[in-house]
Amino acid sequence: MSDLGYLSSACYGKDAVRVFRAVREGSTHTVFEYNVKVLLEGDIEVSYTDADNRVTVVTDRIKNITYARIYSSKVSPHILVPERFAEHLGTHIVSKYTHINKTFVDIEQLRWSRIVVGKDRKPHPHSFFRDGDEKRTVKVKIDGTAGKDKIQARISAGVNDLLVLKSSGSSFTSFIRDEYTRLKGVDDRIFSTSVDQNYTFAPFSISPPKDENKLDIVIPALDQAEAGSVWDATVLDRARTITLEVFAEDESASVQATLYKMGQRIIAENAGVQTVSYALPNKHYIPVDMSYMGVDNLTPAKAEVFQPVAAPSGLTSATVSRK
């Protein structure tokens, strides 16, 4: 028995809760679609060690809480900003259940953009199209370990699956050469990647409002955080713009070097951001050998026909942190 393991950590919850919210303002609607993951941590050991479910907030209930809280945006529309919704959801659960100390809420927001119609290209009041695979992402950690009136929140956000490609302005040379190296250095190549980006803000304290169980209660905005510029929703657009601009304009020496420039510019231009992480797959486009047709398609600066390769891909990741 002595070498039986012990429970060193545990959390559980609901993943892939899909929720769609239509906000009706007369005939004009605004829509939000989220994929939500909510994980709980706390005094839940016995549910693992003693099969004692009396400590378990069932995951089906976690899903229902998600629907109920998104409904409360009716009187508190500001919580439809994903950072605020994740913060609100996580805080609500930690305040409601005495034995739950931490929540981890991850949200992916899908892109629904308004369809424009008619000669004057007017945005349609209630019709939308899926505007690409890119997702806005938010991760919020709520920690009530020090007391339910001294809750600490940590917010990070970014984008996933932002697919980009440049057909020039990217080289890769002077790397280690040994008996395994078959890759030729190139002074011009296609650079395509699907950007996953995540930036973090410093942790901050929040005092959850009392009696949040009522759906019609007005939920205060995250004023403390915003006043102290700890968390700032406007970073999203700037971080995305910087990512696209650096990608387009950098004379890239490698995925690594371009990633570093993106991260540095986001830190330099966004006071509240503490760290920026990227994961950048290198989606290879291989020039096709057409020499048998008398066509030089292998000289990097002349290549015009490429074979896009789904797998394998390179994968470069790094975090740039504020000093």
Ligand SMILES: O=c1[nH]c(=O)c2[nH]c(=O)[nH]c2[nH]1
């Ligand atoms: O930008 C690059 N970084 C690498 O580390 C690498 N490795 C590789 O084969 N191609 C590339 N490209």
